[in-house]
Amino acid sequence: MAEAGRARNSLRRRIIVSTLLIFLASIWVLSYYASRMLREDMEHLLADQQSSTLSYVAAELNHELEERLVVLQELARLIDQRMLDHPAVLQQLLDSHPSFMFNSGIIAVSRDGTALADVPVVAGRRGTNYFSNVATHTTLTEGKSVIGRPLVGRVLKQPLFNINVPILDTHGKVIGALFGVINLAKRNFLDHIGEQRYGKSGGYLVMDLENNLIVTATDKRRVLQSLPPPGVNEMVDRRAQGFMGSAVSVNSQGVEVLSSGARVPASNWIVVAALPTKEAFAPIRDMQRRIVIAALFLTVIAGAFSWWLLRRQFAPLRAAVDSLARMSVASSSLQPLPLVKPDEVGELVGGFNQLLTTLGQREAQLKTERDFFSAVLHQSSDGVLLFDPDGLLISEANPSICHILGYTREELLALRYSDLLAADREIVAENVRRIRHDKTPFVGERQFRKKDGAPITVEVSAGLVETGGRELLMASVRDLTERKRTELELQRYRQHLEDVVVERTAQLRGLAVELTMAEERERRSIAQDLHDDLGQTLSVIKLRLTSLEISDGKERRGELSQQIRHLEDMVDRANRSVHSLSLELSPPVLSASGLIPALEWLSDEMLRTFDLNIRIYCDGPSPVLDDTLSSLLFRIVRELLINVSKHARVDAAEVSIVTDGDKLVVTVADDGIGFNGGQWLAPSADGGYGLFSVRERVKYFGGDMQVDSQRGSGTMVVLTLPLDKLRSRAVG
Numbered sequence: 001m002a003e004a005g006r007a008r009n010s011l012r013r014r015i016i017v018s019t020l021l022i023f024l025a026s027i028w029v030l031s032y033y034a035s036r037m038l039r040e041d042m043e044h045l046l047a048d049q050q051s052s053t054l055s056y057v058a059a060e061l062n063h064e065l066e067e068r069l070v071v072l073q074e075l076a077r078l079i080d081q082r083m084l085d086h087p088a089v090l091q092q093l094l095d096s097h098p099s100f101m102f103n104s105g106i107i108a109v110s111r112d113g114t115a116l117a118d119v120p121v122v123a124g125r126r127g128t129n130y131f132s133n134v135a136t137h138t139t140l141t142e143g144k145s146v147i148g149r150p151l152v153g154r155v156l157k158q159p160l161f162n163i164n165v166p167i168l169d170t171h172g173k174v175i176g177a178l179f180g181v182i183n184l185a186k187r188n189f190l191d192h193i194g195e196q197r198y199g200k201s202g203g204y205l206v207m208d209l210e211n212n213l214i215v216t217a218t219d220k221r222r223v224l225q226s227l228p229p230p231g232v233n234e235m236v237d238r239r240a241q242g243f244m245g246s247a248v249s250v251n252s253q254g255v256e257v258l259s260s261g262a263r264v265p266a267s268n269w270i271v272v273a274a275l276p277t278k279e280a281f282a283p284i285r286d287m288q289r290r291i292v293i294a295a296l297f298l299t300v301i302a303g304a305f306s307w308w309l310l311r312r313q314f315a316p317l318r319a320a321v322d323s324l325a326r327m328s329v330a331s332s333s334l335q336p337l338p339l340v341k342p343d344e345v346g347e348l349v350g351g352f353n354q355l356l357t358t359l360g361q362r363e364a365q366l367k368t369e370r371d372f373f374s375a376v377l378h379q380s381s382d383g384v385l386l387f388d389p390d391g392l393l394i395s396e397a398n399p400s401i402c403h404i405l406g407y408t409r410e411e412l413l414a415l416r417y418s419d420l421l422a423a424d425r426e427i428v429a430e431n432v433r434r435i436r437h438d439k440t441p442f443v444g445e446r447q448f449r450k451k452d453g454a455p456i457t458v459e460v461s462a463g464l465v466e467t468g469g470r471e472l473l474m475a476s477v478r479d480l481t482e483r484k485r486t487e488l489e490l491q492r493y494r495q496h497l498e499d500v501v502v503e504r505t506a507q508l509r510g511l512a513v514e515l516t517m518a519e520e521r522e523r524r525s526i527a528q529d530l531h532d533d534l535g536q537t538l539s540v541i542k543l544r545l546t547s548l549e550i551s552d553g554k555e556r557r558g559e560l561s562q563q564i565r566h567l568e569d570m571v572d573r574a575n576r577s578v579h580s581l582s583l584e585l586s587p588p589v590l591s592a593s594g595l596i597p598a599l600e601w602l603s604d605e606m607l608r609t610f611d612l613n614i615r616i617y618c619d620g621p622s623p624v625l626d627d628t629l630s631s632l633l634f635r636i637v638r639e640l641l642i643n644v645s646k647h648a649r650v651d652a653a654e655v656s657i658v659t660d661g662d663k664l665v666v667t668v669a670d671d672g673i674g675f676n677g678g679q680w681l682a683p684s685a686d687g688g689y690g691l692f693s694v695r696e697r698v699k700y701f702g703g704d705m706q707v708d709s710q711r712g713s714g715t716m717v718v719l720t721l722p723l724d725k726l727r728s729r730a731v732g
Helices: 002-008 011-077 081-085 087-095 134-142 234-240 282-313 315-329 344-379 399-405 409-413 425-438 481-551 557-585 588-593 595-610 627-648 690-700 723-731
Strands: 106-110 115-119 159-168 174-183 203-208 213-217 247-250 256-264 269-276 383-387 394-397 442-449 455-467 470-479 613-618 652-660 663-670 704-709 715-722
Touching: 011 159, 011 174, 011 256, 011 269, 011 282, 081 087, 081 174, 087 106, 087 115, 134 159, 134 174, 234 247, 282 315, 383 399, 394 409, 399 409, 399 455, 399 470, 425 442, 425 455, 425 470, 455 481, 588 595, 588 627, 595 613, 595 627, 595 652, 627 652, 627 663, 627 690, 627 715, 690 704, 690 715, 715 723
Parallel strands: 613 652
Antiparallel strands: 106 115, 106 174, 159 174, 203 213, 203 269, 247 256, 256 269, 383 394, 383 470, 442 455, 455 470, 652 663, 663 715, 704 715
């Protein structure tokens, strides 16, 4: 039984079979490729020949039609209105001209389509009205030469078609028509096409695409048959769409053919030549049969030769296999195999002998590694568990895990891994399944239960390991009790620092605003002093200098007057500077009239100084604020408008002050270049903090500032202040 199985699994047998299969597959692939290439080449060659032949046939058919058109047109030029009015004269003219080109004669009709004369004379044809004939109707109404639709004639009751030309008077007006009749049931010029064959089994076909009919064909049964409707025959549809090339398709009889098409310019006809592929590609099929026979013959020869050659080459290897089998049965120690030849088999035997040496070395190395792993396992400060991923039974535990959980090693080996966790067994099984499926280790915190039932938080790192031919899970467990305690202390200290920072920030914000308000009060005091004291003093000096100029003697009046005028100019400039400085520090209109009038004064100053138009909007009277807060809001709006004049690159801005319930909303907007969000928090180029300082001042009063700006979309700054706080400060 073993011998039979070994024969089935013989390497020699498999190599021979594989070689034969590869050889046979190569022969068949080559045969397929060669036959396919030959078929394509022959198809192109036959298509070129077919197209060339068909072009000649179509040209000949076109010549026949044009020749008949010319004959009818020459005859039509000889007919005038007088002949149409006298049918006997017209009949004489027709009798004097031969009509052999039209096997069913020529007919002349009047303007209303009534037949006046015909040649040869056919009973019942004269007097018949042909105006309903589509081709004749087109000729009479449009004056065009038309080749008619093949149909069964009303008088002759046979398949025919007509060629129509108009009869024109000297002014080019249609006065009648002349048409020749081709009887398809009689001998006609189309017969030389229908009687020919293309190849042994192929033929020709003349199709009228406009009327969807077969005019003539090698198979006479198809004359006057309708063409298949659209969607039934793909090639007919392609021909109708203008495709005249060569292609392989299935015809209406279900036969695969190689066909080509050519147009007949004189009519809307096409000539089609078709040759069955069975005849066209017969040489290819003969060649394929020869290739198959040759492939079978070569396969038999190659199989026999391969069998003999491989049997000879594998003989030393077979001897080595027998030696190994004998050593295995005798349970003796492995001995190096004898080298027979220095070929590939000899190299294989030498490699096996080298393998014996390597195996001994690796066994010693594995023992060293096992001792090292055991030492690491027992000396590691982290707990280590090995358990079966199917039943979760613990198979190994190091001393550290015993110390962490309070168990002995024997007690742990009697438990399951899930018995140590606070989680449900289903959750543990799901985590194990993910580790086995994803082949990635799990790292995370878990709650374990100690032997006394006390919970303990640990960090678990679990992954797959292979030991002793088995797949186990190894979990490394680290006690996080001390680390959690330290993290809690650090969190408390961090929260304390954050509270201190918030408290100090609020204090600094209050000090900054108080400093700003003190600065505003000082500005107002300085402006008042400059206006009331220094300004009045300069005015008195000017008056006294003027009186001195008037009271002085005449002899020095000229010199003193010049000096006094110079001093007066200096006093005027000083007075203007004092006035401007007092306005700059604190405009009097702010304390005298309130915030809204002060902003209107500011709009005039901005227009004069920065050429910036300011529109002030207020939904009611000026809000009641104390002087310090009014001055603070005034300064903020002035600072925002100066920013607009410097950075927005516009000549207009808008300021609105709206009372929204218990809130005061101040908005400064422009349509300038804008800036990216968050950029307003950065320091300015001159070292100032711009909108950041404005926001801090507003927040001190319990307010809020929103900045909406984007590149190219302008900027809008909205200040929202609680009125109750502002009014309480004003009352206080």
